[in-house]
Amino acid sequence: MTERPGGYALNAPQAAPSAGSPTAPGAGVRGRGARSNASGRYEAFAREAFDDGWTEADAPAPRLGTTILKDASRSIVATNRSPDISFDQSINPYRGCEHGCIYCYARPSHAYWGYSPGLDFESVIFAKPEGPALLEAFFNRPGYRPKPIVIGANTDAWQPVERRLQHTREILKVFARYRHPVSFITKSALVLRDLDILGPMAADGLAKGAISVTTLDRRLARDMEPRAAAPHRRLDAIRGLSEAGLPVTLMMAPIIPALNDNEIEAVFKAGAEAGAVNASYVLLRLPLEIKDLFREWLQTARPDAAGRVMSLIRQMRGGRDYDPQWGTRGRGQGPLAELIVNRVRAAIRRYGLTAPRTELDFSKFERPLGSAGQPSLF
Structure with missing residues (x-):
């Protein structure tokens, strides 16, 4: 057990560095x-690594284990007021994400807890073991009326630690018990483990999902999303969910100019063949610390394309690395952004990803006998 500020370690195969602890720049882990x-x-004090010349060029890349801390939050349902997001309630069973996607827009949130949006974000994970009980309490509130809730809107609910902890699975059981509709987004094939819950819910109009497929290039996926499921496994997830009766949306998120935008048509075609019924996309977003982390990654993983990638991004962001304006932050502006929109729309039509968005059935919500606010007959 490795003690860390803010909680206790549930599992620490190797202690992660404390927030801001130096790592040789560009060396990678x-x-x-x-x-x-x-x-x-x-x-209060900024710390940043620098190369003092003592690191051997051919030294093996260091390993970094994952530390899991207990999240003592008193609520499990988060709300947002973003006018360009289709939902205002979400559940994230974990803070931080082992997938380690370099572009992840959730990275800056780790700074709120005194940890780095860099390596800490993907190696120091806050878990919410009280999540199922908190969700029951939320559903049992007097006067509660069901409305859309999305699982995994910020960090992936089926990331690697979920295989052992199963907090997401237990939360799904609460949704099923209360017959409350749920939707989710993930890039993990682990979601197929929970088809025994999601399948029957979908049959009652209570579940739908989205799978994020960023690239079909296994090498690019490994570099950019090191611990996420391989592209073919995500397509398997689409296929498995679809065969179980869930309406599945293909999400190409993010599209990165000069890196994966050449795959738009191929990704949409593969998703349609796997069983997706509609599709959407998000243009790369680089708020706060992500812009520096992404540039640093480009210089080491794709140095030949780094300059072009950033130049094209700025062309779609009014000359800046990022424009946070509502409505355009996920789509960009200008001729290049318009070209991407047109290609996406054409691919959606070409591959039949045109099904109307599935409306979940909120009329079936009911509190189980014996739950708070619903007395037992015995």
């Missing part, structure tokens, strides 16, 4: 996405 671990923006 085996199996991780970020190349560094600079301290977050709220810290």
